[in-house]
Amino acid sequence: MNIARRGILALAGALGIGAMIASAPGVAQDWEPKKPVEFIIMAGTGGGADQIARLLQGLIEKKDLSPRPFIPINKPGGSGAEALRYLQDKAGDDHVVLVTLNSFYTTPIIQQDLGVDISNFTPIGRMALDTFLLWVNTDREDITDLDSYVDAVKAAGMEWKVGGTGSGQEDSILTAMMEKEFGYEVTYIPFPGGGTVAKNLVGNHIDSTVNNPAEQNEFMRAGNTKPLVQFTPERMQSYPDVPTAQELGHDIVYFMQRSINGPPDMSPEARDWYINLFKTLFESEEWQTFCVEDGLTCDEWVAGDDLAAFHAEQGKRHQELIESVGAAAITGE
Amino acid sequence: MESILLSLSGGLLEAFQPLNLLMIVIGCVVGLFIGAMPGLGSVNGVAILLPITFLVPPNAAIMFLAAIYYGAMYGGAISSITLGIPGASTAVATVFDGRPLAIAGKADQALTAAAIASFVGGTVSVVLFTLFAPPLADFALRFGPPEEFALMVLAFATFIGLGGDDIPKTIFSILIGLVLATIGLDIISGRPRLIFFDISGFMHGINFLVLAIGIYGIGEMLWTLEQTEGNVIVHKVNMSWRAFLTNLGHVKYYIKTTILGSILGYFVGTLPAAGATPASLMSYGLAKTFSKDPESFGKGNVAGVAAPEAANNAASTGSMLPMITLGIPGSPTTAILLGGMIIWGLRPGPLLFTEHPDFVWGLIGSLYVANAFTVLINLAFIPLFVRVLTMPFTVLAPIIFVLCVVGGYAPSQTMHDVWLMLLFGVAGYLLRKLNYPVAPAVLAIVLGPLAEQSFRQSLLGSQGEVWIFFERPISATCIAIAAALVLYPVLRGLRKPAKAQA
Numbered sequence: 001m002n003i004a005r006r007g008i009l010a011l012a013g014a015l016g017i018g019a020m021i022a023s024a025p026g027v028a029q030d031w032e033p034k035k036p037v038e039f040i041i042m043a044g045t046g047g048g049a050d051q052i053a054r055l056l057q058g059l060i061e062k063k064d065l066s067p068r069p070f071i072p073i074n075k076p077g078g079s080g081a082e083a084l085r086y087l088q089d090k091a092g093d094d095h096v097v098l099v100t101l102n103s104f105y106t107t108p109i110i111q112q113d114l115g116v117d118i119s120n121f122t123p124i125g126r127m128a129l130d131t132f133l134l135w136v137n138t139d140r141e142d143i144t145d146l147d148s149y150v151d152a153v154k155a156a157g158m159e160w161k162v163g164g165t166g167s168g169q170e171d172s173i174l175t176a177m178m179e180k181e182f183g184y185e186v187t188y189i190p191f192p193g194g195g196t197v198a199k200n201l202v203g204n205h206i207d208s209t210v211n212n213p214a215e216q217n218e219f220m221r222a223g224n225t226k227p228l229v230q231f232t233p234e235r236m237q238s239y240p241d242v243p244t245a246q247e248l249g250h251d252i253v254y255f256m257q258r259s260i261n262g263p264p265d266m267s268p269e270a271r272d273w274y275i276n277l278f279k280t281l282f283e284s285e286e287w288q289t290f291c292v293e294d295g296l297t298c299d300e301w302v303a304g305d306d307l308a309a310f311h312a313e314q315g316k317r318h319q320e321l322i323e324s325v326g327a328a329a330i331t332g333e
Numbered sequence: 334m335e336s337i338l339l340s341l342s343g344g345l346l347e348a349f350q351p352l353n354l355l356m357i358v359i360g361c362v363v364g365l366f367i368g369a370m371p372g373l374g375s376v377n378g379v380a381i382l383l384p385i386t387f388l389v390p391p392n393a394a395i396m397f398l399a400a401i402y403y404g405a406m407y408g409g410a411i412s413s414i415t416l417g418i419p420g421a422s423t424a425v426a427t428v429f430d431g432r433p434l435a436i437a438g439k440a441d442q443a444l445t446a447a448a449i450a451s452f453v454g455g456t457v458s459v460v461l462f463t464l465f466a467p468p469l470a471d472f473a474l475r476f477g478p479p480e481e482f483a484l485m486v487l488a489f490a491t492f493i494g495l496g497g498d499d500i501p502k503t504i505f506s507i508l509i510g511l512v513l514a515t516i517g518l519d520i521i522s523g524r525p526r527l528i529f530f531d532i533s534g535f536m537h538g539i540n541f542l543v544l545a546i547g548i549y550g551i552g553e554m555l556w557t558l559e560q561t562e563g564n565v566i567v568h569k570v571n572m573s574w575r576a577f578l579t580n581l582g583h584v585k586y587y588i589k590t591t592i593l594g595s596i597l598g599y600f601v602g603t604l605p606a607a608g609a610t611p612a613s614l615m616s617y618g619l620a621k622t623f624s625k626d627p628e629s630f631g632k633g634n635v636a637g638v639a640a641p642e643a644a645n646n647a648a649s650t651g652s653m654l655p656m657i658t659l660g661i662p663g664s665p666t667t668a669i670l671l672g673g674m675i676i677w678g679l680r681p682g683p684l685l686f687t688e689h690p691d692f693v694w695g696l697i698g699s700l701y702v703a704n705a706f707t708v709l710i711n712l713a714f715i716p717l718f719v720r721v722l723t724m725p726f727t728v729l730a731p732i733i734f735v736l737c738v739v740g741g742y743a744p745s746q747t748m749h750d751v752w753l754m755l756l757f758g759v760a761g762y763l764l765r766k767l768n769y770p771v772a773p774a775v776l777a778i779v780l781g782p783l784a785e786q787s788f789r790q791s792l793l794g795s796q797g798e799v800w801i802f803f804e805r806p807i808s809a810t811c812i813a814i815a816a817a818l819v820l821y822p823v824l825r826g827l828r829k830p831a832k833a834q835a
Binding site for chain 1 (some may be wrong): 475476477478517518519524533536538599634655659661671673676680683684742753786793
């Protein structure tokens with residue numbers, strides 16, 4: 001019995017050390033987290049959103065910005081539907097935030113029966129605008145530019161496999177936009193995250209993808225995959241030699257917001273605390289360096305009501321985009 | 334080869350730096366307790382301890398995190414064996430035989446087997462990692478959706494082929510697990526499926542740990558209470574040096590299973606989709622199928638403890654490979670390690686091995702050291718852990734109940750899951766009374782979603798052509814082995830009655 005008690009004490013001690021360190025006092029404020037904060041990622045591990053969440057989690061700890069840790073949790077199911085629904089069900093909870101992709105807009109539009117209305121969520125801050133490029137495996141020596149790509153896709157027809165992170169996810173919209181612009185049709189295969197897509201492209205299980213830079217950079221440096229086109233208005237600093245679609249006469253420009261949002265009915269005190277926290281992170285040297293390296297645009301901090309307005313405008317734009325390419329083209333039905 | 338040895342010795346020297354060594358030892362101990370606490374789990378544990386890592390240089394920090402991860406893999410077995418509650422999803426298969434052994438008064442045997450098997454699993458896999466990391470990383474790349482699906486078929490086959498059990502009941506149990514796995518949002522289209530009574534909690538699907546804790550923790554408690562009518566108390570506990578040496582001597586009964594489980598575990602771990610939980614279940618299934626005495630599995634066979642424990646430790650080392658070379662973590666815990674690496678400016682990818690050899694080899698070196706320390710610490714703690722069992726069951730049952738409720742609540746922090754867990758507990762108890770094996774249902778709920786996803790991805794890619802699974806060499810091989818596994822016990826079963834009649 002004695003030994004058992006000692007064991008329990010040892011355990012309590014071990015946990016105590018963790019708890020003490022975790023609860024080291026931060027800046028005194030009206031509200032601060034009283035328990036660990038769930039940091040929900042609406043995509044799988046290894047993808048852009050995942051990397052961002054894990055970097056932010058680490059920076060929060062490193063700079064001791066929160067009295068309680070942030071715990072990243074991936075909820076990739078159904079193009080983010082799982083995460084959105086989870087956040088909706090957490091209404092009024094001050095200890096959960098979501099890092100978003102554009103499926104934040106598109107998934108509720110495409111999946112009406114999900115019963116999620118993002119305008120009820122609590123906007124906190126926009127960390128970055130992410131960009132897209134078109135990637136193929138370097139083994140495809142026949143494909144050197146956009147024209148040869150389009151030729152190859154047309155020759156393959158429905159055999160051409162484009163990997164992405166889910167029907168209705170931003171890459172599927174971009175894929176649908178390309179299908180419409182170039183007049184071909186491809187087979188779209190969803191994977192649980194951008195990292196898995198990249199792996200399948202390197203392994204030649206899919207033929208192309210429109211991944212974010214963060215998901216492909218290391219494979220590009222290793223000579224496994226190559227970018228053909230970027231879908232930005234101007235060439236990015238990190239890809240000076242890759243033409244934009246506009247330069248080549250195709251008007252396809254597409255961005256993805258990376259923002260932090262709370263559940264519906266988050267208390268105003270908590271919201272202000274999070275806005276403050278993420279603003280500090282946004283302005284940190286580490287974050288700005290990450291943005292440059294990974295082809296993210298991080299010029300402007302948009303928070304709170306401004307972000308709500310941005311969401312409303314983007315929601316409308318995505319509604320139009322989905323109508324113009326047709327929801328069926330995106331869901332593959 | 335020479336360059337590998339040179340790099341490795343550099344890595345080992347790095348791990349033996351006083352500060353690094355200290356971090357590894359602390360990590361192992363903390364990990365052991367984190368793993369042993371149901372519901373705490375290494376994900377939360379590592380996240381809570383992340384701040385400590387900023388007090389020390391990056392190399393020491395990543396070794397600390399890896400040591401916690403390692404310790405937790407060992408620790409998961411402890412509550413599985415002593416209390417019958419899986420401390421982590423990776424330790425579920427350890428309950429199958431660990432708990433019956435503990436009830437029979439052989440908890441020390443089971444715990445020793447778990448520790449030794451974990452050590453062997455860890456060692457085999459870290460050696461494989463040292464020697465074959467780059468070629469295996471290439472091999473993992475050859476696994477596309479059809480190969481992943483074929484591997485899942487293979488995993489299911491190991492369970493259908495469990496000789497001795499009632500095959501129709503096994504299949505029924507798998508089907509129940511598959512139906513439960515379907516609940517929630519469809520992986521491909523995102524549409525909700527099987528949302529009973531419109532309860533939104535079902536949107537998130539059934540958490541595997543909730544099912545396992547319910548069936549094993551609660552179900553087992555109800556069963557024991559019924560069997561003993563609250564009377565039994567003490568399990569005999571044998572804790573002399575001689576008993577310890579005898580237990581060590583038992584290694585010969587499970588060493589083959591352990592080595593097989595280690596190799597299988599390492600390999601499954603290197604595949605980004607799988608991870609340690611499927612690996613441990615597959616290893617258990619294989620051990621039972623190929624055992625000379627399959628009947629004794631599930632009733633207290635030490636090999637049934639060794640197989641999953643070897644595999645889950647091996648897989649946890651294996652899952653470092655896709656993390657380092659592809660940037661895809663094989664498990665939530667490696668995902669936290671990945672987060673640590675990104676903060677320290679280390680970008681995982683194919684070039685990490687060549688551009689940051691100090692880091693990679695330091696990590697590999699620390700795995701050797703952490704593995705050795707954890708087994709020593711674990712063996713030293715066994716007398717303490719078996720003490721738990723000397724409590725009267727009437728005292729232990731409420732403790733188990735509380736731990737189950739905490740463990741059911743912790744993963745998603747909703748009461749919905751606690752109710753579900755209790756429901757599964759009662760269902761598990763009833764299934765057991767009716768003599769249905771529940772392990773296959775547990776396997777199905779883990780592998781079901783993985784299998785469904787890779788099946789649908791494959792068919793999308795092949796335009797609905799099923800032959801894709803037979804045309805590709807790796808997937809065809811897996812399916813052929815699976816077919817053989819299903820037929821093997823059937824053939825063996827046919828031969829037996831023939832002999833009996835003669």
